[in-house]
Amino acid sequence: MGTFFSEPGWLCLTVTAVLGGTIFCKLKKSQGQVGRKVVCLAGLWGGACLLRLSLFWGLILFSLSCFLVYTYFSGQELLPADQKAVLITGGDSGIGHALSKYLDELGFTVFAGVLDEKGSGAEELRRTCSKRLSVLQLDITNPQQIKDAHSKVKEKVQNGGLWAVVNNAGVLGLPTDGELIPMTEYKRCMAVNFFGAVEVTKAFLPLLRKSKGRLVNISSMAV
Numbered sequence: 001m002g003t004f005f006s007e008p009g010w011l012c013l014t015v016t017a018v019l020g021g022t023i024f025c026k027l028k029k030s031q032g033q034v035g036r037k038v039v040c041l042a043g044l045w046g047g048a049c050l051l052r053l054s055l056f057w058g059l060i061l062f063s064l065s066c067f068l069v070y071t072y073f074s075g076q077e078l079l080p081a082d083q084k085a086v087l088i089t090g091g092d093s094g095i096g097h098a099l100s101k102y103l104d105e106l107g108f109t110v111f112a113g114v115l116d117e118k119g120s121g122a123e124e125l126r127r128t129c130s131k132r133l134s135v136l137q138l139d140i141t142n143p144q145q146i147k148d149a150h151s152k153v154k155e156k157v158q159n160g161g162l163w164a165v166v167n168n169a170g171v172l173g174l175p176t177d178g179e180l181i182p183m184t185e186y187k188r189c190m191a192v193n194f195f196g197a198v199e200v201t202k203a204f205l206p207l208l209r210k211s212k213g214r215l216v217n218i219s220s221m222a223v
């Protein structure tokens, strides 16, 4: 205690507080080289302080520094969403549904492909999302529906292209022993999870290329 409340103790605390405050301010604005230098400086200063302080206060200061550095480095900036169009398959429920809502909230132009455009999931997307979001009837095992969805997307994005396609639609086969699963189940799994995703990808690749977009495949070890 005595060591901590001595003059160097207070100096350490003040400087650490000032550097910590600066990091937080930098975090709010765009982070760059200056932020990194501040973190390094804070680290060096913290190290110097540790040599002077008692073990107890040294540990507290060290933990605090770790927390600050962690907060600083985990702050990721998202790319701006403006004008970017995204197609997500399997938007009726689950991850695809939640992702459609989330990206719409962030400002993306979302095309949510659904297995049943009259179903409750599709209805909810229409009800809760912005006008930018389009719900498209898209059974990924149905070539005609893929073609129709493609025409609609192309018409809407014009020359903008697609920034991302998320192959999310999928079915979880019977979670049981391989010997007990009927062949129809294997075939259904391949039809949706594999050939469906391939056909969607092939159809939308030209639009993805146009905007140098990305393809995201979601799959599962279980299928």
Ligand SMILES: NC(=O)c1ccc[n+]([C@@H]2O[C@H](COP(=O)([O-])OP(=O)(O)OC[C@H]3O[C@@H](n4cnc5c(N)ncnc54)[C@H](OP(=O)(O)O)[C@@H]3O)[C@@H](O)[C@H]2O)c1
Pocket: 089, 090, 091, 092, 093, 094, 095, 096, 114, 115, 116, 138, 139, 140, 141, 167, 168, 169, 170, 171, 172, 192, 196, 218, 219, 220, 221, 223
């Ligand atoms: N949840 C997890 O823990 C987990 C883990 C690993 C991987 N994944 C993968 O993540 C993806 C989404 O999973 P989830 O948990 O969100 O499951 P989910 O709620 O069942 O979502 C899949 C969606 O795809 C739809 N779908 C099924 N067949 C389709 C088809 N032929 N054409 C278009 N859409 C079709 C489903 O519609 P219906 O509901 O009407 O059938 C459902 O809305 C899947 O590819 C899954 O394998 C999930």
Ligand SMILES: *[C@@H]1O[C@H](CO)[C@@H](O)[C@H](O)[C@H]1NC(C)=O
Pocket: 167, 197, 198, 199, 201, 215, 216, 217
């Ligand atoms: C995603 O799936 C498509 C086919 O649907 C395939 O061509 C592509 O290589 C896959 N990408 C990754 C990273 O697995």
